[in-house]
Structure formats: C-alpha cells, structure tokens
Amino acid sequence: MRSMSVLPDGCVIRQATPSDIWSIRFLVLRAKLDPTQIRWQQFWVIECSGDIVACGQLRDYSGVKELGSLFVVPAWRRRGLGSILTQHLISSCDQPLYLECLGQRLANFYSHFGFYPVTWKELPRSLQRKFRVSQLAKTLRIVPVVFMHYRES
Template identity: 70%
Template structure:
C-alpha cells in the first residue's frame, strides 16, 4: 500500500494527539471494544474532521520493538480509507520492528495488505510476551481468534 495514493476527505487532517484529545481517544477505543489499557495520548496520531476526532491509532514502545494498536475509525466514517491512511502513516512513523495483535481473520487480512504476517506467540520478542500473554491464554482456553502479526519490510 502506498500512502501517496491515499488522501483524506476534504476538511480532515492527520496530526499528533494532544492532551485535549485524551477523552475523545478513550471514547473511540471503548466504542470499538478494544483494550482500554495503555492508552497514552502522547503515543497517538489522530484524524480530525471539522474539529471532531474521527480516527486514532498509536505506536506503543516496548524494549526494542513497537506495537501498532488502538486503531479505530468512528463508525460513521468507516469505509472511506481512513483506517488504511492511518495504518500506513503509523508504519511509516515506526522506528523499530513493528508488531500488532488483532481479533479475527478479517482484520488479519486487512493488516496483511500492508506487509504484516502472522507470527506465533513463541516467536514474539520477549518484551511483548507479557502484554500479549493474556490474549494467548484466551486464544488457548476459550478459542478467542487472536492473531499476532509482525511487519515485514518489503523491498
């Protein structure tokens, strides 16, 4: 995916989150039923349209790696390329090997379009095993369809 081919709808901007965005970010994340822990507004990028925060995503820092997480587009703004635009921006912004965890095959297919490939829990970096351990337990015990993925840089 090439971000240069993507554009935001008229009136929308991509920017670093500010402290004023923290409650809007929390509301978006809660609305999508995503993991509400580790929401640090300083790690977020947001898309704003007409002064409304309509999408967000963050790069969490771990020892030697980063995690793409909390990617949400407000329901009324879905299917307009905002998730794609934001995902590509976060990939381009990442400074270390990049990982994510997602729920279900549909999301795994979405992220695979960007160059993410499934990786087993055992092959995750040690610094992520603590965070992803609960998901791995849920996957094993109650068959939650969690997929761990690593970004593979394409040549």
C-alpha cells in the same frame, strides 16, 4: 501494500495533543479495544471538521513497538481512513513493529500493509508478557487472536 489514499476534504492527520485524551479514551472504549496504555503522546488522530473520527497508536515496549487502538468512527468508515492511519503509523515507526488482532478479517486487512502472522514463540519477550492473556484465550479457543509482525516489502 495498499496505495496511500487521500484524506477527505476538511480532514487532517496529526499527532494527538493533551486536549484529545478524552476523545481518544471514548473511541477506544467505544471500540472495546485494549484500554491499557492510553497515553495521548503515543496517538495519532484523524480530525474532520473539528471532530476526531479515527485514532491509532504506537505503544512502546523494550526494543519494539505495537500498533494498537486503531479505530474509525462508523459514520466515517469506507473512506480509506483506517488505511491512511495504518500507513502513517507504519511510516512513523523506527523499531520492529507488531500487533495483535481479533480474527482473520482484521489479519487480512493488516496483511495488505506488510504484516504477517507470527507464532507466540516468535514474539519478543516484552510482547509475550503483554499478550499473555490473549495467548491463553487463543489456546483455549475463546478468542481468535492473530499476532502479526511488520515486514517491509
């Protein structure tokens, strides 16, 4: 697992508030991420000098959670914000944790935190329903989707 980085000066990590919803929606759409379940209550953000520069959420499903919508504004990348937010979301989770990512590069990123690839059949039923379209795209080789589960090391 990666060591916890330090936030840059002037930055804080915090739970989202109702006033953050439009900034979160903008970031999720800008990143072309899954726009379903954009509920501010599920999000954590990194705010730097008054601007939200990163976000991520823990989506609730029956008995499990999904880490999703992780995005860092391009101008703020390569400063460890994605790692800090990922580690924070993992430590905030109190149920089995899963995610889906596109491509091996992202799968490699998440593997540093204790996520490992799982097959479609290994996913909980509630996530199979959610990831049904992704699985079809993967089967048809349209999209390189990787499903992952978190295991504490």
